[in-house]
Amino acid sequence: MITDLVQISRLGEKKRGENEKFRRWIKSHNFVERQFRRAxxxxxxxxxxRECAECCRVTEAEIYEKDVEKLSKHLGISRKQFMEQYTATGDEGELILRRTKSGCVFLDGNDCTVYEARPKTCEGFPHLLRGMGSIQHKMWAYVDRATYCPIVYNWMEQIKGLTNFKK
Ligand code: SF4
Ligand code: SF4
Structure with a gap:
């Protein structure tokens, strides 16, 4: 299992073309989704x-009303204060957690300072096990995630081996 983030970034980019091909292959072939989930x-x-936290550095965390309520309560501040201090608007107008040069505003080193109250999207990331939709449907996002997330990178490598996909 590869967990070194420099290696993940290098290998994920190197295999981007192959992973794209695999994504398209998956769309037109039958496979046993249960095996993919087991992997x-x-x-x-x-x-x-908690040893990695790369997604907190690399991606924007989209949040919803329930997350706002939970986080402001956790921090002991009003909704208005929370919105002003800790949120921003993403490229597509979505509500996201504010970011600093090192990533999410709540990231301290590798620690999430609001871990118990972290948003739903953070809890489920990288959404291999949780979240709506089949693996086939979510595959488009995994090619990119394989360039920074050790879970996704290693999983993609394993599941390619479970099919008769030709690299
Ligand atoms: S809230 Fe916590 S888990 Fe979510 S992106 Fe920020 S630091 Fe990471
Ligand atoms: S989900 Fe992936 S990128 Fe995020 S902390 Fe876990 S292994 Fe790292």
Whole structure:
């Protein structure tokens, strides 16, 4: 299992073309989704997200009303204060957590300072195990995630081996 982030970035970019091809292959072939999910469980078990936190540095965390309520309560501030201090608008007008040069505003080193109250999207990331939709449907996002997320990178490599996909 590869967890070194420099290696993940290099390999994920190197395999971007191959992973794109795999994504298209998946759309037109039958496969056993249960096997893919089992592989996802195994990779999740083997990798400790709290040692990594790369998604908190790389991606924007979209939030919803329920997250706003939970986080402002957790921080002991009003909704208005929370919105002013900790949120921003993403490129497509969505509500996101504010970011600093090092990533999410709540990231301190590798620690999430609001871990118990973190948004739903953070809880489920990289959405291999949780979230709506089939793996086929979500595959478009995984090619990119494989360039920074060790869980997604290792999972993609494992599931390619479970099919007769030709690299
Ligand atoms: S809220 Fe926590 S888990 Fe979510 S992006 Fe920010 S630091 Fe990461
Ligand atoms: S979800 Fe991926 S990128 Fe985020 S902390 Fe876990 S292994 Fe790292």
């Amino acid at each position: 996802a469980h195994e990779v999740h078990e083997a990798i400790d997200c």
